Amino acid sequence: MKLSKKQFKQDFEERLTSKFATDLTKAGYQEIYDALASVVKHYYANIWVADNQYKDETGKKQAYYFSIEFLPGKMLKSNLLNLGILNTVREGLNDFGIELDEVAKIEPDMAIGNGGLGRLASCFMDSLASTGLPGNGNGIRYRYGLFKQKIVDGYQVELPDSWLNNGNPWEVRRADKAVEVTFGGEVWLEDDGKGNLIPHYKDQERVLAVPYDTPMVGFENTTVNNMCLWRSEVPEELDPKFQNLDYMRQTSMLSAELYPDDSNYDGRLLRLKQEYFFVSAGLQRILHHYKGTQKKDIRKIGDYIAVHINDTHPALCVPEFMRLLVDEYGVGWNRAWDTTLKVMSYTNHTILSEALEKWPEEMIKQLLPRIYQIIVEIDRRRTAELLPKVGATLVHNTRIIKDGQIHMANLSIIGSHSTNGVAKLHSDLLKDVELHDFYEIYPERFNNKTNGIADRRWIQIANERLSGIIDETIGKSWRHDLDELKLLKNFNNDEKTLEQLQKAKFDDKLRLAAVIKEQKGITVNPDAIFDVQVKRLHAYKRQLLNALHILKLYFDLKDNPELDRIPRVFIFGAKAAPSYHYAKSIIKVINEIANMINNDQTIKDKLKVVFMENYNVSLAEVIIPAANVGEQISLASKEASGTSNMKFMLNGALTIGTLDGANIEIFEAAGDGNNFVFGLTKDEVYEYYRNGNYNARDIYEQNPVVNRILNALIDGTVPNIKSEGREIFDSLTVYNDEYFVLRDFNDYVRAQAELEKLYRDQKAWTQASLMNIANVGRFSSDRTVREYADDIWYIKAKKE
Numbered sequence: 001m002k003l004s005k006k007q008f009k010q011d012f013e014e015r016l017t018s019k020f021a022t023d024l025t026k027a028g029y030q031e032i033y034d035a036l037a038s039v040v041k042h043y044y045a046n047i048w049v050a051d052n053q054y055k056d057e058t059g060k061k062q063a064y065y066f067s068i069e070f071l072p073g074k075m076l077k078s079n080l081l082n083l084g085i086l087n088t089v090r091e092g093l094n095d096f097g098i099e100l101d102e103v104a105k106i107e108p109d110m111a112i113g114n115g116g117l118g119r120l121a122s123c124f125m126d127s128l129a130s131t132g133l134p135g136n137g138n139g140i141r142y143r144y145g146l147f148k149q150k151i152v153d154g155y156q157v158e159l160p161d162s163w164l165n166n167g168n169p170w171e172v173r174r175a176d177k178a179v180e181v182t183f184g185g186e187v188w189l190e191d192d193g194k195g196n197l198i199p200h201y202k203d204q205e206r207v208l209a210v211p212y213d214t215p216m217v218g219f220e221n222t223t224v225n226n227m228c229l230w231r232s233e234v235p236e237e238l239d240p241k242f243q244n245l246d247y248m249r250q251t252s253m254l255s256a257e258l259y260p261d262d263s264n265y266d267g268r269l270l271r272l273k274q275e276y277f278f279v280s281a282g283l284q285r286i287l288h289h290y291k292g293t294q295k296k297d298i299r300k301i302g303d304y305i306a307v308h309i310n311d312t313h314p315a316l317c318v319p320e321f322m323r324l325l326v327d328e329y330g331v332g333w334n335r336a337w338d339t340t341l342k343v344m345s346y347t348n349h350t351i352l353s354e355a356l357e358k359w360p361e362e363m364i365k366q367l368l369p370r371i372y373q374i375i376v377e378i379d380r381r382r383t384a385e386l387l388p389k390v391g392a393t394l395v396h397n398t399r400i401i402k403d404g405q406i407h408m409a410n411l412s413i414i415g416s417h418s419t420n421g422v423a424k425l426h427s428d429l430l431k432d433v434e435l436h437d438f439y440e441i442y443p444e445r446f447n448n449k450t451n452g453i454a455d456r457r458w459i460q461i462a463n464e465r466l467s468g469i470i471d472e473t474i475g476k477s478w479r480h481d482l483d484e485l486k487l488l489k490n491f492n493n494d495e496k497t498l499e500q501l502q503k504a505k506f507d508d509k510l511r512l513a514a515v516i517k518e519q520k521g522i523t524v525n526p527d528a529i530f531d532v533q534v535k536r537l538h539a540y541k542r543q544l545l546n547a548l549h550i551l552k553l554y555f556d557l558k559d560n561p562e563l564d565r566i567p568r569v570f571i572f573g574a575k576a577a578p579s580y581h582y583a584k585s586i587i588k589v590i591n592e593i594a595n596m597i598n599n600d601q602t603i604k605d606k607l608k609v610v611f612m613e614n615y616n617v618s619l620a621e622v623i624i625p626a627a628n629v630g631e632q633i634s635l636a637s638k639e640a641s642g643t644s645n646m647k648f649m650l651n652g653a654l655t656i657g658t659l660d661g662a663n664i665e666i667f668e669a670a671g672d673g674n675n676f677v678f679g680l681t682k683d684e685v686y687e688y689y690r691n692g693n694y695n696a697r698d699i700y701e702q703n704p705v706v707n708r709i710l711n712a713l714i715d716g717t718v719p720n721i722k723s724e725g726r727e728i729f730d731s732l733t734v735y736n737d738e739y740f741v742l743r744d745f746n747d748y749v750r751a752q753a754e755l756e757k758l759y760r761d762q763k764a765w766t767q768a769s770l771m772n773i774a775n776v777g778r779f780s781s782d783r784t785v786r787e788y789a790d791d792i793w794y795i796k797a798k799k800e
């Protein structure tokens with residue numbers, strides 16, 4: 001949009017006074033932030049209205065991304081950037097003596113997601129709007145987001161994230177669009193005399209679902225999509241049976257809290273209720289919209305909407321959509337089923353068995369009796385139809401209802417036209433191994449969509465220094481099309497460019513060093529290699545491997561203080577699920593290793609270890625630009641894609657990583673020699689599984705380096721980890737090291753040494769860094785959402 005500085009300043013001052021009856025001399029940062037957000041909202045409101053009107057008038061097909069998590073982070077700068085007024089506003093505020101970055105700090109992170117899966121959903125929201133695609137979000141407006149992490153005595157402590165305390169200027173409550181979601185009670189079918197079976201209900205619990213809309217503003221275009229988040233409330237005119245405080249409490253619980261588990265299935269009733277709650281509310285709203293305002297023929301709804309099931313949490317979309325079509329809109333079963341297949345699509349985000357959702361049949365039957373009947377009917381019809389075609393074994397292996405459980409992945413695959421994985425390796429594993437039986441039956445449904453990241457946030461906002469240098473070197477076209485970064489390759493031998501890249505990295509390291517000093521009181525040397533591992537704490541991600549290697553470096557220096565080593569700062573950021581004991585022990589151990597090393601005067605600044613508290617999107621925006629090295633060291637086959645790997649690449653870090661997830665595609669894109677690869681391949685891992693011949697204890701006994709490091713966990717060398725050290729030691733040496741940490745150790749050490757060697761040659765290092773940046777284009781989520789749009793949702797971008 002066009003906006004002069006003068007106009008902005010006037011709008012801002014007026015808003016500050018009208019909203020808070022104050023002026024610039026007296027306003028605090030909270031007031032300044034709220035007034036600024038309110039002005040920004042005013043700027044996009046008309047674009048939003050116009051785009052909604054455009055969508056309604058053209059009747060264009062729209063996609064709805066159903067996700068139980070979103071992780072947008074802060075919105076202020078992203079909205080300013082996308083509106084094209086970031087600099088105008090920054091300068092305008094400067095004239096008043098206000099720093100935009102200070103104002104931005106006031107905004108709490110919107111953290112209603114756990115990790116990669118939720119963050120991907122938010123990258124998609126940004127990319128859909130920015131590529132002009134009509135794609136909306138649907139989720140839950142949790143009152144409390146992902147817990148805040150404190151480290152006390154080296155342990156993780158969880159505090160509530162009450163992110164809504166000071167209000168949320170970006171959302172719009174739409175009470176008029178509220179719908180009811182019902183649970184429990186009894187249901188029976190009665191013939192209506194015309195041969196139709198009509199469901200009748202008794203004693204249901206009713207919950208009011210109120211939508212809060214947050215606009216997703218596209219980058220310098222006229223698209224504004226919607227992220228709809230549902231809040232649960234008590235319906236006003238209640239049956240006296242429900243008119244009590246217990247019921248109120250129970251109802252508000254539904255949208256009270258995000259489950260803090262990543263890649264883990266927690267089969268609690270409340271979680272199942274949350275899943276049905278946002279699925280039912282979302283689908284009802286969509287159908288009302290198309291039937292009511294749009295006057296569409298409901299039997300043709302498949303031409304107008306696509307619904308995406310983001311992992312299995314929204315899998316109830318399948319039976320709920322059937323229920324709405326058949327029971328509420330009177331569509332015949334077969335027609336409804338064809339429509340459901342056409343509308344629904346599903347992404348699988350993990351093959352970890354502990355993440356696979358399976359709900360006890362009895363639980364679904366009691367909580368969602370009509371949905372249960374529909375699932376049984378889907379299963380019955382499918383079994384009857386497929387038995388003669390594919391035989392009993394395949395049918396049995398792929399059934400929705402098996403062993404008294406409802407298999408949510410099976411439901412999602414069977415009830416949709418598309419199942420995709422999130423990186424090539426992962427999608428192949430789905431086809432060849434994990435979902436092979438489904439692939440035999442429905443080969444045409446399987447495809448790959450490699451993840452991507454919203455580069456606007458991850459470089460334009462997070463790394464203004466680097467962005468500026470790229471502008472100076474190749475112009476600004478990359479800001480609209482990340483593939484244009486390819487032009488940087490022409491400067492791979494240009495001393496000035498390489499120098500500027502180094503300078504940008506150094507400045508970003510200084511910025512992070514200041515944050516580390518402030519948060520942890522640790523002084524780090526900006527000339528050291530900043531080696532970063534930031535992600536959820538999970539055994540398969542192997543933060544432990546990193547920690548063991550740090551111990552090795554430490555012992556090397558203890559044995560030989562004169563050793564010529566490039567100083568290193570190892571930086572961790574990771575939250576563990578509160579109930580994940582082992583992960584929490586790893587946090588404790590890393591913190592005690594850090595204490596030991598950081599306080600050892602003989603080590604000086606050759607080695608420092610920093611565990612940053614409360615890793616979240618905002619902290620990532622400071623940490624990732626400052627990284628020289630990104631650690632992507634999961635056991636091959638376990639990390640479905642990873643997305644921080646792409647953010648590191650974009651910011652010119654070199655990756656040390658395994659052949660897992662999207663790492664493989666990153667290594668290929670960046671070109672040989674520009675990253676550091678190590679470890680078992682997926683095939684080697686599966687070979688071990690087949691033969692069952694991995695023996696970690698042998699490595700412990702035979703490898704003196706490993707032996708010394710592991711002993712340090714239990715013999716008091718690393719202080720204060722009596723039980724945690726033992727737990728980890730046993731996990732490796734007694735319980736046979738589930739994620740092959742010891743097996744990959746030697747090769748990891750080799751790759752780390754190579755890395756250090758390359759770093760000594762600053763020119764060569766910076767060239768490799770440049771090659772990573774230049775080849776990152778394909779990891780833009782703009783590319784990813786376009787692929788979803790073309791191959792899965794069949795939606796079209798708006799022509800500007």
Ligand code: GL4
Pocket residue numbers: 115116117118120262263264311349350355422451639640641642643661
């Ligand atoms: C995850 C994967 O673990 C991660 O590799 C992937 O990048 C992300 C988005 O596709 O999805 N799956 C789950 S569950 N949590 C994740 O972060």
